[in-house]
Amino acid sequence: MKAIFPTLVPVGLALAAAAATLPAQAQQVVRIGHVGPVSGPQAHYGRDNENGARMAVDELNAQGVTIAGKKLRFELVAEDDAADPKQGTAAAQKLCDAKVNGVVGHLNSGTTLPASKIYNGCGLPMISPSATNPQLTALGYKSVYRLLANDNALGAGLAEHAFKVLKLKKVAVIDDRTAYGQGVAEVFKNTARKLGMEVVSEQYTNDRAVDFTAILTAIKSKKPDGIFFGGMDPQAGPMLRQMQQLGLTKAYLFGGDGICTEKLADLASGARTLSNVVCAIGGLAIDKLPGGLEWRKRYDAKFPKQFQVYSPYTYDATMVLVDAMKRANSTDPKVYAAKIAQTDYQGVTAKVQFEPNGELKNPAMSLYTYKDGKRINAN
CATH class of the missing domain: 3.40.50.2300 (Response regulator)
Known part of the structure; x- marks a missing residue:
């Protein structure tokens, strides 16, 4: 009868073989x-x-x-x-x-x-x-x-800045009918009235529009000190160009974080009215x-x-x-x-840190303007 002897395998190879038969500990x-x-x-x-x-x-x-x-x-x-x-x-x-x-x-x-x-x-x-x-x-x-x-802080903060710091008396309001634009414009308008500013015109557009000549012409006749736009920068850029073309060169353009981008300067294509922008972002400036x-x-x-x-x-x-x-x-x-x-x-x-309803506790707000085509902190 032939003797059967166990095959000897080097320990390292045996462990490697065993590891290969087990599922790898995948991430x-x-x-x-x-x-x-x-x-x-x-x-x-x-x-x-x-x-x-x-x-x-x-x-x-x-x-x-x-x-x-x-x-x-x-x-x-x-x-x-x-x-x-x-x-x-x-x-x-x-x-x-x-x-x-x-x-x-x-x-x-x-x-x-x-x-x-x-x-x-x-x-x-x-x-x-x-x-x-x-x-x-x-x-x-x-x-x-x-x-x-949120918009309650941004809209109210901008209205207070317009009234208390810039001493404006008459403002117009434009919104793009989106949940964001309409919401922040409503807060600005209501706060402006509570503070004693006169809202001389309320106009509406949409978030795809690029021609604002008609509504800006209607606003110009009311001679506002400032215009609040509730919307985004693809609309704010052309709006600034058309404000310059129509002679609305002394009116401020206010807006929330939707227009407060570095790209706004490019979208305004060199319009001098860019220097009239005052916008707000919910948070401190990164610097x-x-x-x-x-x-x-x-x-x-x-x-x-x-x-x-x-x-x-x-x-x-x-x-x-x-x-x-x-x-x-x-x-x-x-x-x-x-x-x-x-x-x-x-x-x-x-x-x-969050409030029980999911809002950020103690949110900050930063104001910005534009100088020489660059967005700068105004706080």
């Missing part, structure tokens, strides 16, 4: 959804927002974040809503179906409001970096948060924040000449979601969502 993928307009006239906003979220994802991956003993790999799932509410709700449903772990967005109030209902229905936490309509946090959704001051200038250098190195307004907020929103995951020791939205309400995170834009 857990955590997907963060982002939605904004990356097509259409507002694409520069959307790209800037997406850049901020992507920058956060890249830095988180470089950090090697571990939760519940698993090393995480973060991915950004970016969708385009073209600033259109219908496309925005479709994008929201797509992210729900994809079972992403959380959402940063949307850019516009008009897309964020209907999308928030969808996210609430599928249990996805959402932090908006830029939608400022106050209604967003009045809907009662427990996992909806806002990372900057006034601890680490803000260093963050901007990193952004500019990664995305040259693309900075607009909100990328620091999408960056912070992404970090706040992951901070909540860390504290919950889970990436499951059903588990970590409750931790967002308890956030105490030092971000680039603010010390992030």
Whole structure:
């Protein structure tokens, strides 16, 4: 009978073979959804927002974040809503179906409001970096948060500046009929009247218009000291050119964060009326924040000449979601969502803490003007 002897295998090879038969300890993928307009006239906003979220994802991956003993790999799932509410709700449903772990967005109030209902229905936490309509946090959704001051602060702050600092007596109001534009214009108008300013004209346009000659001509006859525009910079740029053409060269043009971009100077195409702009953003100027200038250098190195307004907020929103995951020791939205309400995170834009309704606690507001074609802080 032939003797059977065990085959001897070097220990190293044996361990390697054993490891090959076991499933590798793969990284857990955590997907963060982002939605904004990356097509259409507002694409520069959307790209800037997406850049901020992507920058956060890249830095988180470089950090090697571990939760519940698993090393995480973060991915950004970016969708385009073209600033259109219908496309925005479709994008929201797509992210729900994809079972992403959380959402940063949307850019516009008009897309964020209907999308928030969808996210609430599928249990996805959402932090908006830029939608400022106050209604967003009045809907009662427990996992909806806002990372900057809302229109109540922006519209009222601009009206107070017009009255108390610039000593204006007569103002006109234009809005683009979107949830954002109409909302912030309404707050400005009501505050202006309470302060004692006369609202001499109320005009309306839309977020695709480029010819404002008729409404500006009607406003000119009322001789206002200032015009408030509730809308975005693709409209504000042509409006400034047409104000110059019509001789409205002494009237201020006020606006919220929608017009307060670095691109506005390009869109105004050299119009001298650019120097009459006074606009507001819900947050401190990045050069006034601890680490803000260093963050901007990193952004500019990664995305040259693309900075607009909100990328620091999408960056912070992404970090706040992951901070909540860390504290919950889970990436499951059903588990970590409750931790967002308890956030105490030092971000680039603010010390992030939330009110019970999802609003940012103690939001700051910054005023800007334009000099020599550059946006400058006026606070």
